[in-house]
Amino acid sequence: MLGVRRTPTYYLPWLVRPGLECVLVLNNVESRFKTGFNKGPFAASVVQYDARGTVVGRHDVELADPTATAEVRLDADGAEAGFATVTGARIFSDQYVTLSDGTAYTATHGRQEFIERYPRVVRILLGLAGTLAAAAGRTLPLFVKDQYLYLGASFRSHLLVMNLSNVANRVRLVVTGERGERVERMLKLRPMGSHLLDVSRLGIVAAEATSVIRARFEANAWFNLYVVGAGRKDLEGPLSFMHVK
Amino acid sequence: MSSDRCALLSATFWEAGYRHLIETVHQRDARAHRNLDALVIAVHDPDGALLGETSIDPRKEVFDLGTLVEEIAGVVPRVMVSLEARYDERVFPYRPHHYAFLHRPGSDTPPLYYAVNAVLGGVPDRVGATNINNFETYVFRQRPSAARYSILLGNLARFATAEAQVTAYYGSRRGPVEVALAPKSHREIDLPSEREGHRLERVEVKALFRLASYVVGRRADSGDLVLFDHLFTYIK
Numbered sequence: 001m002l003g004v005r006r007t008p009t010y011y012l013p014w015l016v017r018p019g020l021e022c023v024l025v026l027n028n029v030e031s032r033f034k035t036g037f038n039k040g041p042f043a044a045s046v047v048q049y050d051a052r053g054t055v056v057g058r059h060d061v062e063l064a065d066p067t068a069t070a071e072v073r074l075d076a077d078g079a080e081a082g083f084a085t086v087t088g089a090r091i092f093s094d095q096y097v098t099l100s101d102g103t104a105y106t107a108t109h110g111r112q113e114f115i116e117r118y119p120r121v122v123r124i125l126l127g128l129a130g131t132l133a134a135a136a137g138r139t140l141p142l143f144v145k146d147q148y149l150y151l152g153a154s155f156r157s158h159l160l161v162m163n164l165s166n167v168a169n170r171v172r173l174v175v176t177g178e179r180g181e182r183v184e185r186m187l188k189l190r191p192m193g194s195h196l197l198d199v200s201r202l203g204i205v206a207a208e209a210t211s212v213i214r215a216r217f218e219a220n221a222w223f224n225l226y227v228v229g230a231g232r233k234d235l236e237g238p239l240s241f242m243h244v245k
Numbered sequence: 246m247s248s249d250r251c252a253l254l255s256a257t258f259w260e261a262g263y264r265h266l267i268e269t270v271h272q273r274d275a276r277a278h279r280n281l282d283a284l285v286i287a288v289h290d291p292d293g294a295l296l297g298e299t300s301i302d303p304r305k306e307v308f309d310l311g312t313l314v315e316e317i318a319g320v321v322p323r324v325m326v327s328l329e330a331r332y333d334e335r336v337f338p339y340r341p342h343h344y345a346f347l348h349r350p351g352s353d354t355p356p357l358y359y360a361v362n363a364v365l366g367g368v369p370d371r372v373g374a375t376n377i378n379n380f381e382t383y384v385f386r387q388r389p390s391a392a393r394y395s396i397l398l399g400n401l402a403r404f405a406t407a408e409a410q411v412t413a414y415y416g417s418r419r420g421p422v423e424v425a426l427a428p429k430s431h432r433e434i435d436l437p438s439e440r441e442g443h444r445l446e447r448v449e450v451k452a453l454f455r456l457a458s459y460v461v462g463r464r465a466d467s468g469d470l471v472l473f474d475h476l477f478t479y480i481k
């Protein structure tokens with residue numbers, strides 16, 4: 001009704017920090033048994049968006065056959081995070097993103113979803129409505145997601161929040177601690193932008209060895225989350241990614 | 246346990262030394278919790294012997310699997326834990342997987358967060374119960390890393406032994422391992438990182454039944470888990 005188009009898109013998160021290498025492992029192995037799609041070569045293109053939604057990298061790869069893999073290192077200036085899209089007319093496989101500290105790596109996979117594209121008029125109207133709602137500490141809650149976060153003395157689960165749309169996305173975050181503390185934050189993500197939410201900066205102190213924090217996200221456009229696991233050295237140490245539904 | 250849409254049978258593996266928390270309903274909103282009717286946890290040793298079972302209050306959002314296993318089974322190195330959930334059918338197609346948090350206390354290694362492997366039931370066409378064959382795969386980075394890899398396989402069938410073939414690929418070479426799993430038993434199959442100078446490229450699991458399956462990576466120095474995740478099905 002609003003003229004919003006949903007473009008099917010495969011995407012993965014990325015995160016680069018000093019001492020941490022982020023590498024995509026591209027493949028098409030699940031095409032092996034798809035008649036008509038199991039003969040290489042397979043072309044794939046990666047577009048890397050940074051936290052501001054700016055394209056900061058493009059990579060084209062070719063997979064010779066369904067069992068071939070290609071590793072694409074995603075770089076950034078300093079500590080950065082965002083997401084990357086993977087396109088390929090005959091690519092039918094989940095792709096992997098790895099985070100390595102030089103010794104071992106953690107890994108998860110991307111998601112086949114969509115990018116929302118709003119027409120110009122709707123973008124302007126959403127922007128105006130979003131500004132008004134933000135003045136009251138609210139957003140237009142068109143999309144809502146809930147997620148548990150874990151907080152302890154030697155670990156954290158942070159979140160990478162990704163705006164999968166071409167509009168500015170105001171994301172209202174309501175976090176509830178185990179003692180009933182309630183913290184609200186408003187994030188404003190640029191089109192195709194991201195935000196690495198540092199759970200330790202929310203002002204909630206771990207009540208026990210492991211505290212479970214309940215987070216609710218409301219947003220005016222489509223978005224998604226990846227959990228970022230951190231150990232004793234927090235964001236300065238090795239990290240893990242994990243998709244959520 | 247039937248493959249009724251209102252039921253979901255999942256499984257994971259618990260190991261000593263880890264903080265392991267299970268989210269009963271991943272999306273923890275009120276509606277999802279209203280639709281979880283019951284959750285029964287059963288604990289099995291590697292040979293399939295039932296060490297005990299218990300019901301979880303479906304209103305509970307997150308439970309400590311380590312505490313529960315210790316209460317049920319005492320001190321054990323590793324067990325397979327099945328989670329038999331019953332949902333109001335209105336929850337579907339909501340994909341009410343259980344998710345879990347996994348971390349070794351005091352470790353520099355980051356915690357892992359994973360979807361508990363759904364084996365039977367759930368959303369049609371998403372859990373591979375409707376397929377005759379189950380082919381799963383996982384690919385690895387080619388840069389050498391100081392990690393040991395393996396596959397954890399469990400058979401959740403009540404009566405039938407499941408045969409599976411685990412094949413690791415190293416360039417043009419392959420290393421198949423035949424596995425027979427008695428009902429409720431499980432086994433960890435090591436995947437050497439190299440063979441004849443070639444790196445481990447990928448692994449495939451083939452079975453006539455849907456098995457509980459995880460690809461596992463452990464740091465070579467500390468043994469800490471760096472990978473505990475599902476494989477990918479070829480045919481959905």
